Amino acid sequence: MKILITSGGTTEKIDSVRGITNHATGSLGKYIAEAFLEKGNHVTLVTTKEAVKPADHPLLTVHTITNVDSLLKTLEPLVKTHDVFIHSMAVSDYTPVYMTDLNEVEQAEHVSDLLNRQNTESKISSKEEYQVLFMKKTPKVISLVKSWNPDICLIGFKLLVNVSKEELFAVARESLQKNKARYILANDLTEIKGEQHHAYLLDESHVYEANTKKAIANLIFERVTNHD
Amino acid sequence: MKILITSGGTTEKIDSVRGITNHATGSLGKYIAEAFLEKGNHVTLVTTKEAVKPADHPLLTVHTITNVDSLLKTLEPLVKTHDVFIHSMAVSDYTPVYMTDLNEVEQAEHVSDLLNRQNTESKISSKEEYQVLFMKKTPKVISLVKSWNPDICLIGFKLLVNVSKEELFAVARESLQKNKARYILANDLTEIKGEQHHAYLLDESHVYEANTKKAIANLIFERVTNHD
DSSP: EEEEOOOOOOEESSSSSSSEEOOOHHHHHHHHHHHHTTTEEEEEEEOOOSSSOOOOOOTTTEEEEEEEHHHHHHHHHHHOOSSSEEEEOOSEEEEEEEEEEHHHHHHOOSGGGGGOOOOOOOSSSOSSSSSEEEEEEEHHHHHHHHHHOOEEEEEEEEEEEEHHHHHHHHHHHHHHTTTTEEEEEEEEEEEEEEEEEEEEEEEESOEEEEEEEHHHHHHHHHHHHHHH | OEEEEEOOOOOSSSSSSSEEEEEESSSSHHHHHHHHHTTEEEEEEEEOOSSSOOOOOEEEEEEESSSSHHHHHHHHHHHHTOSSSEOBBBOOOOOEEEEHHHHHHHHHHSSGGGGGOOOOSSSOOOSSEEEEEEEEEHHHHHHHHHHHOTSEEEEEEEEEOOOOOHHHHHHHHHHHHTOOOSSHHHEEEEEEEEEEEEEEOOOOSSSSEEEEHHHHHHHHHHHHHHHH
């Protein structure tokens, strides 16, 4: 089986020195990759320079991306040629459009006009007391997967922060249906600390539970290989 | 001699999963630390979890910080007890205050009123097509150093992007005077690529030049130890 895994977090540039980053170490994706490699599967890992990665392995191919745009361009051909896609990467949901000072925002006739402006400086000046950054939603990668390859087995991830189990399950099952995923790995940031990582793997009618990153990796491996 | 060095780049949190990061690998700070350690100096390195660091060494102490606030709290007592401070860290110049959708900005009577609002959600929703992030200037670490310890030998860093040599020197010498630094290391992002790193070390009347990160580290070591 050919397994495609994403890990780490994307960064969207504000200018040549600053960016908006989604924090993610990449360690869960690393464990998932290792679980599949150990059993002789081909693994393609799409990750970032900063993320932790598995050791070199004859069955492992690594692609390095930076932002959502490079992620999309890298993923599309890979999704078409893999059997399973495990999308554990923390993907930026907004990307910078324009950064300016408070004065320009106050002077604008319509605030939305500023969305059509662009910074021309390579490094935006840091003289003003306040800055205002306008950001635009990025394309949702997970929603494109089935249009690229309707047959791929998709495992999505949903990370919420400090919500009830009911809300976490409801949001995960909404994602399951909308993105035609086989499973969603649902977790809450308040229940992640180092190797301790409480998570639920859900489909329409089942819930599987795990308490460490390694256990999550093994659970995903078992469920994916049971079904195929 | 007791040498205090900063390296890497700070991250200011937007919410529990997103942050604004200044990109910096920490490798120049690592080389500088190694140059001083090799000659038997005590080195204290203030850096980030993500930055590359020297190998363990009996004369090396490492402190890990995240954002400007934790950097300031960590540095103040250290600046008071060291002889030399080499500030190569890329420090965030703005920190998030409030993030909201376009509608709330358009509806505000005065845009500046939004600077008094605060996000209450742990993870800001990603439903809206646009988001607006209000940011406030952070304290300039380098400007506080001499108020903490008037006798410390201060080496500041100035990174500009795609400017003339004249402009780079003018900005560096302004920083030299304003912050009472012994030297400013002035460099342009367009002249940094991997180990290749063109930089000037300036005081009021001298300019020293180097072309690699290792050469910069050695140059700083030589100038600092020549003077003390």
